[in-house]
Every structure is written in C-alpha cells, then in structure tokens.
Amino acid sequence: MSRESSGTLQYTSVGRKVFNIANALFLFLVSMAVLIPLLIVIVTSLSPDSVVAREGYVLIPQGITFENYTKIFKSGYMSAFRNSIIVTISSTLVSMVLTVVMGYAMAQKDLIGKKFLIRFVVATMVLDAGIIPFYLVVKNLGMIDSYLSLIIPTAISTYNLILMKNYMSSIPTSLIEAARIDGCSELGILFRIVIPVSIPIIAAVTLFYTVSHWNNYLHVVMFINDSSKYTLQVLLRQLIFQSESAISSASALNNFKMAVMVMTMIPVLILYPFIQRYFISGIMLGSIKE
Amino acid sequence: MSTNTTVVAEKGMVKQKSRSEFARKFHRQKPILILLIPGILWYIIFKYTPMLGALAAFTDYGTKAKISFIGFENFIQLFTSPGFWGAFRNTLIISFCNLLFYFPLPIILALLMNELIFVRLKRLVQFIVYIPHFFSWVVVGAIFAMLLSPSEGIVNQIIMSLGGDPIYFMADQNWFRSVLVGSYMWRDVGYGTIIYIATISTIDVQLYDAATVDGAGYWQKMLYVTLPSLKSTIATVLLLTVARVLLIFEQVLVMYVPSVYSVSEVLTTYSFTEGLLNGNIGYATAVSLFTAVVSAILVIGCNKISKKFLGEGII
Numbered sequence: 042m043s044r045e046s047s048g049t050l051q052y053t054s055v056g057r058k059v060f061n062i063a064n065a066l067f068l069f070l071v072s073m074a075v076l077i078p079l080l081i082v083i084v085t086s087l088s089p090d091s092v093v094a095r096e097g098y099v100l101i102p103q104g105i106t107f108e109n110y111t112k113i114f115k116s117g118y119m120s121a122f123r124n125s126i127i128v129t130i131s132s133t134l135v136s137m138v139l140t141v142v143m144g145y146a147m148a149q150k151d152l153i154g155k156k157f158l159i160r161f162v163v164a165t166m167v168l169d170a171g172i173i174p175f176y177l178v179v180k181n182l183g184m185i186d187s188y189l190s191l192i193i194p195t196a197i198s199t200y201n202l203i204l205m206k207n208y209m210s211s212i213p214t215s216l217i218e219a220a221r222i223d224g225c226s227e228l229g230i231l232f233r234i235v236i237p238v239s240i241p242i243i244a245a246v247t248l249f250y251t252v253s254h255w256n257n258y259l260h261v262v263m264f265i266n267d268s269s270k271y272t273l274q275v276l277l278r279q280l281i282f283q284s285e286s287a288i289s290s291a292s293a294l295n296n297f298k299m300a301v302m303v304m305t306m307i308p309v310l311i312l313y314p315f316i317q318r319y320f321i322s323g324i325m326l327g328s329i330k331e
Numbered sequence: 332m333s334t335n336t337t338v339v340a341e342k343g344m345v346k347q348k349s350r351s352e353f354a355r356k357f358h359r360q361k362p363i364l365i366l367l368i369p370g371i372l373w374y375i376i377f378k379y380t381p382m383l384g385a386l387a388a389f390t391d392y393g394t395k396a397k398i399s400f401i402g403f404e405n406f407i408q409l410f411t412s413p414g415f416w417g418a419f420r421n422t423l424i425i426s427f428c429n430l431l432f433y434f435p436l437p438i439i440l441a442l443l444m445n446e447l448i449f450v451r452l453k454r455l456v457q458f459i460v461y462i463p464h465f466f467s468w469v470v471v472g473a474i475f476a477m478l479l480s481p482s483e484g485i486v487n488q489i490i491m492s493l494g495g496d497p498i499y500f501m502a503d504q505n506w507f508r509s510v511l512v513g514s515y516m517w518r519d520v521g522y523g524t525i526i527y528i529a530t531i532s533t534i535d536v537q538l539y540d541a542a543t544v545d546g547a548g549y550w551q552k553m554l555y556v557t558l559p560s561l562k563s564t565i566a567t568v569l570l571l572t573v574a575r576v577l578l579i580f581e582q583v584l585v586m587y588v589p590s591v592y593s594v595s596e597v598l599t600t601y602s603f604t605e606g607l608l609n610g611n612i613g614y615a616t617a618v619s620l621f622t623a624v625v626s627a628i629l630v631i632g633c634n635k636i637s638k639k640f641l642g643e644g645i646i
Contacts, residue, residue, distance in 0.1 A: 057549060061448050068447060071440070072459040075521065078474050079462070081485065097483025143370030146363045153353075153360055158367070165378040167574060167630065171619025172599065173606040174384030178377065194377050197370065227362035256467035259581050263607065274469045278585055281473040295483070302473050309465045316465065317458060320525055 082306075086110075086299035093296045109300035118276055118301055125255060125272040129308070132192040132254040137247055139196050141239075144205030145231050150214065166199050176263055190264035191257060198253065201246045208242035209235060245319040248312055255308050277305045388620045393612030405617035415618065418601035421508075421594060422622075425583075426576040428512045433572060436516065437523030438565065442553055444524065445531050457528065460521030468518075472586040475514045476501055507591040511582060523568065530564045531557060566637040573633045577626050598622045 081100050088099045089106045096103075113119060147158060175194070184190035212235060220230050236243065258274040265271060280301055357364075388405055392398050409415050440460075447453045463471060478484050479500040487497040500506045534557065542552050580599035587595045596604075598618055606615025 060446075064443055064446055065449055065452055068440075068444060068456045069452065072456045075459050075463060075517070077485075078478055078517075082474065082477065097480070097488075098477060098485065100485075139370055139373065142366050146367040146370070149360070149363055151356070152363065153357060158371075161371075162374060165374065167627075168378075168382060169578070169623060170378075170381035170385045171616065171623060172580075172603055173612055173615045173619060174381035174387065175377070176607065177384050177387070177612070178380050182376075193373075197373055202370075227366075231366075252465050256465075256469075258467055258469050258585065262584075274467055277473060278469045281469075281476050282585070282588060298473075299477070302470060305470055305473075306466060310462075313462060313465060320461075320529070 079306075082299050082302050085296050086303045088296050090296065098295060098299075109296050112297060113300055113304060118273065118304065120269070121271055121273045121276045122304055124270060125274070128188055128191050128257075128272060129251060129254045131188070132196065133247060133250045135192050136196050136198070136201075136250040136254070137243070140198075140202050140205050140246060140250075141236065141243065142231075143197070144202055145209055145235055147202075147206040148209035148212075150210070162199055162202065172263075179264060185264055186267050186270070188270070191254075191260055195254070195257065195260060198250065201249055205239075205242055205246055209239055212238050241319075244315075248316045248319070252309055252312060252316070273301075273305050277301055385616055385620050385623075387613050388617040390613045392616070393606070393610045393614075401613070405614050406621070408614060409617055409621065414596075414601065417593065418596045418598050418618075422577055422579070422597040422599075425508055425511055425579060425595070425597060428508070429515050429579070430572060430576055432512065432516055433519065433523060434569060436520050437527055437568075438561065440520065440524040441527035441531060441561075442557060444528060445557060446549065446553065457525070461525050462521070463518045464522035466518065468581045468585045471514055471518050472582070475510060475517075475586070479510065501586070502588055502590045504591055504594045507587070507595055511579075511586065511595065514586070515579075515582065526568060527561055527564060530561055534560045562641050566641045569637060570630060570633055574626060574630050577622055577629070 077100065081098050084102050085093065085099045086109055087102065087105045087107070088096075089104050089108065092099060092103050113122075146152065147155070147162075149155070152158070179185070179190050179194050184193070216234060216238070217230055220234050225233065256274065257272070258278065261272050261275050265275075280298055389400060389402060390398050391401050391404075444453060444456060447456070466474075479486050481487055481497045481499045486500070491497055498506060500510050538556050538560075539552055542556050547555065578599060579597055580603075583595055583597050583600050584603065587600070599622065602615045602618035602622070605611045605618065
C-alpha cells in the first residue's frame with residue numbers, strides 16, 4: 042500500500058498538472074454551457090431588427106437598441122408583468138406569515154403533540170394526491186378565476202417550513218426563557234426575540250417563495266380562465282409554443298420574443314446572487330439531511 | 332396488602348399530577364397552539380382533503396350527472412386503454428433516462444469541482460452552474476426552443492456547418508425525449524452538484540491530513556475520504572429523486588406540441604388532459620392514484636437498496 046501510494050505521489054507531479062488543467066477546462070466548458078444560452082437571449086433582446094433578420098439569434102452584440110423593451114411596455118405583456126408582480130408579492134407575504142408563525146410554534150421544545158405534528162407535515166412531502174383532487178378542492182372553495190387560487194393553495198412549502206422550524210429551534214432556550222421571566226407574552230417573544238434573531242432564514246425563505254411564486258405556471262393555467270388575469274409565464278409559453286410554426290418560424294420577432302423572455306427571467310436574475318449566498322453558506326444542507 | 336394499596340394510591344396521584352401538569356402545560360402553551368391553527372387548517376384543506384378526494388378514482392365522477400361508486404371499473408378501463416399504456420411507457424422511458432443521468436452526473440461534477448485548484452475559477456463555476464434551477468419550465472423550454480430552432484438555432488447551425496441537415500428537435504418524435512432529458516439536465520444538474528459541494532465543505536480537514544500522513548495520493552483521498560463522506564447525502568438525494576421521478580409534469584406540459592404527444596404524453600399529463608380537458612374526473616384520478624402507488628413502491632424499493640449498499644436508509 043505505502044509503496045504504491047509513494048509511487049503515485051511521485052507520478053502526480055506531472056500527471057496531476059495535466060489533470061488540473063484538463064479539469065479546469067472541462068468545468069469552464071460546463072459553465073459556458075449554462076451561460077451562453079443566457080447570453081444569446083439577452084444579446085438578441087437588445088439587437089435591432091436588421092441584425093436579427095440577418096443572424097437569427099445573436100451572441101456577439103452588433104448594435105444595441107432598447108426598442109424591443111419599449112414595444113413591450115406598450116403591449117399586453119406589460120399588464121401580464123404587472124399581474125405577475127401583484128401575485129408574487131401578495132402570495133409571498135401570505136406564505137411568510139403562515140410559515141413564520143407555524144415554524145415558530147413547531148420549534149417549541151415541549152410542544153404538545155409535537156412528534157405527531159411533524160409527521161403530519163412531513164408526510165405531505167411524500168404523499169401526493171395528484172393534480173385532479175387538488176383542483177377539485179380549489180374549485181369547491183370558489184377560487185377559480187380569482188388570484189386567491191394562486192395565493193392560498195400554494196401558500197406553504199413544507200420544505201421551507203421545515204427550514205424555518207429547524208432554524209428557530211436552534212435559538213438558545215435561555216434567550217427565550219429570560220424574556221418569559223421578564224413577563225413577555227408568547228407573541229411578544231416571537232416579534233421581539235425570535236424574528237430578529239431569525240433574519241437570515243427569513244430572508245432566505247422569502248427569496249425561495251418569491252422565486253417559486255414568480256415561476257408558477259401550472260396553477261395559473263389550471264385556475265385562471267380569464268386571459269386578462271394571465272401572468273407573464275403563461276404569455277411567454279403562448280408566445281413561444283402556441284403553434285408548431287411558432288417554434289420553427291424564422292421570423293424577425295426573435296428579438297421581441299427574447300425581450301419578453303428577459304422580462305420573465307429578470308426577477309430571478311436579480312435575486313440570484315442573494316439566493317446563492319444562502320446556498321453556499323449551507324443553510325440548505327440541514328433541510329436536505331432532515 | 333397495605334403496600335399494594337399505597338402503590339395504587341401513589342399511581343393515582345402520579346396520574347392526577349401528570350394530568351394537572353398537562354393542563355398547566357396546555358394553559359401555558361395556549362397562545363402557541365392558537366398560532367398553529369391556520370397552518371394546520373391549511374394542511375388539512377390543501378393536502379389531506381385532496382387525499383380523500385382520491386377516492387373519486389372509485390366513482391364515475393364527471394361522466395354522469397349523479398356520482399356513484401363503481402368499484403374498480405376505472406382501473407379496469409385504465410389497464411385496457413392504449414392511451415394509458417402509452418403514457419406509462421413514456422413515463423418509464425423518460426424517468427429512467429432522467430435518473431440514469433441525473434443521479435451520477437452531479438456527484439462526478441462535485442468531485443471534479445472539489446479537485447479544482449484555481450480558486451477564482453472554482454468560485455465562478457459554483458456561481459454559474461445552478462442559475463437555471465431557478466428558472467421556470469416556461470423559460471427553460473423557451474431557451475431550448477431558441478437553441479434548437481431548425482434554421483436559426485445555434486445547434487442546427489453547427490450541424491449545418493458540418494454539412495448535416497437541420498433537425499427539427501422540438502417536433503421530431505425521434506428527438507423530443509432527448510430534448511426533455513437534456514433540458515432537465517441543463518436545469519438541474521448544477522443544483523444537484525451544489526448540494527454535494529455543500530456536504531464536501533463540511534468534511535473535517537483532519538481527515539485529509541491523516542490520509543496524507545498515511546501516504547494517500549489525490550485519487551485515494553477522493554475515493555476513500557470525499558466519496559464516503561457523501562454517502563448519506565447520496566442516499567437522500569437518490570430517494571428524493573426517485574420519489575419525484577414519475578411525477579414529471581410541468582416540463583412536459585410546457586414543452587410538448589401535438590406532433591410529439593405520442594412519445595411524450597406521460598402519466599401526469601394524461602391524467603391532466605383526461606380530467607380537466609375531457610372532464611373524466613373519476614378516470615383521471617385513477618391514473619394519479621396508480622402513479623402514486625407505483626411511486627411509493629419505487630421509494631420503498633430504493634430505500635431497501637440504499638440500506639443494503641450504502642448502509643443507511645432514509646425512511
């Protein structure tokens with residue numbers, strides 16, 4: 042064993058260098074595979090009609106114009122954009138209130154029926170009734186065609202709830218006991234101690250909810266029939282996939298299409314650096330191991 | 332005798348005491364329990380009521396004015412319907428390919444990233460690779476429609492410059508499943524990688540130092556220190572992936588067009604069209620119930636396998 046490894050150690054000095062460079066090159070190509078499509082989308086959305094008519098899609102900028110975006114501001118896509126923002130903000134608010142409150146209650150060390158409650162919640166991550174029974178419940182509540190159908194039925198993500206609960210149960214008990222002795226009410230403890238201490242997780246969970254509500258496509262298609270209430274995701278789907286000819290057509294609309302796409306991606310792109318921070322710091326890890 | 336009665340009396344006292352303790356605890360926790368009410372109600376309404384609603388699988392809901400219990404008739408219809416078998420077959424093929432690539436690729440990428448010595452590049456790669464995970468399927472689908480467009484897409488331009496004929500990937504029955512698997516990888520492999528990277532960052536450096544002292548080379552450290560430390564994460568990710576693998580839905584719903592329905596209609600989209608567009612709710616629920624049962628069998632099987640090979644199960 043030792044003979045073998047000392048052998049490899051001597052050998053690595055050259056072999057390792059080759060590996061290091063090949064590895065770096067490979068991983069660079071992997072990240073380009075992610076980045077180049079995004080660049081094509083952004084650059085094409087900023088290209089003038091003449092360039093797009095000649096090139097189709099553009100990776101290297103040849104003239105920049107914001108015309109496509111001004112077109113969007115004047116079109117029906119703008120109201121869909123507004124709808125998306127309204128739905129995203131209101132559903133994230135509802136989600137956060139429910140998640141913080143329930144997470145806090147579940148984080149209590151000696152909560153009555155705690156074991157059962159956790160099973161009750163976690164079981165729903167595995168057991169899934171399917172889309173039709175879920176649709177019937179929402180329909181029977183009279184939420185069809187109302188934004189309530191996009192806000193309430195998807196309000197809690199069990200995954201985010203567990204994240205919240207885990208973080209809040211790691212708050213030192215002494216901190217909470219001291220407040221209790223000082224005569225602070227349970228709600229007072231939540232607002233004055235637990236929430237301020239839990240800002241990192243609250244920020245992280247808010248970001249996750251925002252992105253998932255913004256990206257919601259399925260429920261809009263299911264629950265909203267009134268096309269004036271459609272969100273941007275639905276309109277982008279229509280624009281790109283409406284007909285088979287739409288996918289293939291060599292139209293000069295490419296830059297406009299890509300501009301709509303940028304509008305659909307932009308909140309995610311803006312929030313991404315913040316989301317990224319929480320991932321790297323390992324906040325997600327606890328939940329995954331849960 | 333007397334000792335016996337005292338024991339009984341003591342037991343009674345203990346009981347009483349614990350009951351009053353419970354009452355006190357209940358009284359003290361009342362505000363907390365009130366805070367729990369909205370959340371619990373939400374779970375009952377939106378998670379547990381639909382499970383009861385799955386009983387619709389045993390009724391003729393949707394086809395007749397009066398709903399009646401019809402036993403296993405929907406399932407009999409299911410197993411004799413070519414539409415169902417086609418969807419089942421497509422689901423198995425697409426899910427199997429997804430699993431085949433999605434399971435090992437992130438592990439390999441994470442190990443390679445861990446070996447990367449150029450710190451700046453490492454940070455850059457870590458920053459970029461999982462951006463797509465946060466895009467909706469509509470955006471991912473639109474990006475693929477753009478890349479694969481027959482005349483202008485970058486992929487077909489490369490094919491044409493090499494002298495080949497352009498391929499209409501998004502509407503070609505021979506290619507569409509590969510497009511689904513490819514776009515799934517593009518969106519989620521980076522994210523899978525980051526999960527392992529996060530685990531690797533928690534490995535105790537002393538383990539590597541000890542391995543170095545023992546004369547282990549780079550590869551040996553990777554194989555005997557890094558990889559074993561990923562065991563429980565691998566088991567968890569495998570289980571979560573398997574639990575969802577048959578439920579592939581939104582991606583297909585967004586990306587498929589009529590000419591590729593026959594190769595990409597999966598169980599979930601089949602149930603969706605039968606139930607919501609054709610109004611055949613009892614039948615559609617039977618399809619979802621079938622999917623749920625097969626998923627449960629897969630999860631239990633996968634847990635057994637991971638117990639056997641990785642030495643730990645999740646459930």
